[in-house]
Amino acid sequence: MEISMRNSVLPVIAYAALALVPLAVVTVFGSLGGYADYIYELGRSFALIVFAVLLLQPVLAGRFREITEPYGLDMVVNFHKYMGVTALCLIIAHPLLLALGGRGLKLLTSLSVPWEIWLGKAALLLLLIQAGASLFRKRLGLDFERWRRLHDILAPTILVLAAVHSYFIGGDLKYVPGMRELWVVALLGSAGVFVYHRFIRPKRLPRYTVRSVEPAAQNVWTVTLAPPDGRSPRYEPGQFHFLTFRSDHVPEEEHHFTISSSPTEAAIIASTIKESGDFTRHVGSIAPGDTARVHGPFGRYSYVFEDAEVPLVFIAGGIGITPLRAMLRHMADTGADRRVALLYACKTEADIVFRAELDALVEGDRPRLDVTYVLSRPDEGWSGSRGHIDTALIRECCAGMLDEAVFFVCGPEGMAKAVLGSLTELGVPMSRIRREEFLLLD
Structure with a gap:
């Protein structure tokens, strides 16, 4: 499965273009650059970039094949992490630059500020919490499911707070025609991607049937699944998928596992799983006839490339x-x-x-x-x-x-x-x- 240079470059160009759209529109049609203080202008520019980056985060995390296939899901998810850190740095710099550029330190220290600014401060605080929980999850003792639930609450909350903050306080949104409408459409689009990825698509994934669960070594089990249509699944050797089992013996949680079978093995797909955590220690209890929703394949870890x-x-x-x-x-x-x-x-x-x-x-x-x-x-x-x-x-x-x-x-x-x-x-x-x-x- 060969991926052309064109297909690998286009997503990068599309991301950069979308991230810079608000800044470009305001620069061309608004007052950006009209203030004498460069530091103040830089602070305004950072705010526009941050909001666009935050809107694109659900897209990066959405496991869309058009995005993941050229690079591998692991690389896309790492990029998602780095852009989150970038957004955090820019959003911290945003009020600092505004204060240094003429708004004064009271913007940072005073309690008597408009409610729109309080929303911005709340968004910054929540983004700090989210970044800390993501970067230091294991040190904080957060298992993946608890972290993901926290992430799924904080991410849309931050987006909404940032959107409302900028909608009411951003002068460019008030005076540049179409900017407020663009803000609303972009927020709804990002929210739609999030809802689709987390709630709609999981219900639409194919449900495979567990054919067998066999020991492969000490505390290691091979779970073999049969697709609902009886056809051989399409994947490359070495790729991985996400499985959500419906069984009386394991929680109904989504976990990723490498595909240990080969595409040459007809009408089955298998993962070999070691008992190593709260979820996997029960994998040997999964029974034939149980089912699993399968999302994948993902990855470019294969000799065929x-x-x-x-x-x-x-x-x-x-x-x-x-x-x-x-x-x-x-x-x-x-x-x-x-x-x-x-x-x-x-x-x-x-x-x-x-x-x-x-x-x-x-x-x-x-x-x-x-x-x-x-x-x-x-x-x-x-x-x-x-x-x-x-x-x-x-x-x-x-x-x-x-x-x-x-x-x-x-x-x-x-x-x-x-x-x-x-x-x-x-x-x-x-x-x-x-x-x-x-x-x-x-």
Whole structure:
């Protein structure tokens, strides 16, 4: 599935254009630039940009394929985070610049200000709370569902407060024809995207049926789903999806999981899930006949997007083997003649997921696969590699591949960072390293 340069550039151009529309309209048709104080003008400009950026945040978070497909959902969500931080910085600077540009410090310190300004201060306070909760969620002890509920309350509230504040206090909105109407239409459009993404689309997603739930390793389960129409789902090996199970055994919450099956496996789609949290510790209790709503696929973490002649190095830790298994199974089923080195780290031998299948693939001729298992807590009888995947092991297992291979890294955060450090030490550029980060999705 090849994405053209044109398709990857157009969303960026569209975002920049939409974010700058209010500023451009006011600059051309309004009084922006008419004040002598540059600092004051900058403060007004920041306000116009901030409101446009906030309106576009639900669009970035809405998982629209036209936006996510060229880049991967993880990159779009990270951009969503960075633009939220950018908006926060600009909205903090906005009143400071107005005060320094002629409005005086009483704008910041006085309690005797119009109600419209109080709404702006409230929006700023709530945006600070939202940014803090998002950036430091785990340190604050917020699980994902509680954070998302808080986010879903604060985000529209901030938008409404900012819209009302600017609608009544913004001189440009009063005197530039059509600006107030543009404000209302833009707010309604952004609200509509939010409502569609959070409430309407989830009800319209296809409901798959759980075909089987089988153990894949110690405390690891493969949940296999059958689509409602009996057709094989369309996805690329290595992608992920969002699942919302309807079962008596797990909460009806949406969670993302890698697709561990291959598109070559007819009329099913599967995820292999480790018991590791409040939700996943019950996954083994999901029963055949239960159902799940499926949203996806997402991501560009797949060998099919790489040059067919380039060798591949897969480096996995624990349950991070799942997208790599999907790719290897796809290579085997399609007869892809790829050279692949797999370095797979686990704690114990019982934690190795897909052990039998990986060993069988090594015995085949396509792909040309070498597997190195690395155990950090091996039993006495273990004769393979011990410890962790480090620079020396990568150099040993990837002899002759370091200068040309594309590296796919998937595993726990600490392990992935250590591997990235080793690859950098070995001179592998970031342009040949593939990694999907889900820090904002879990």
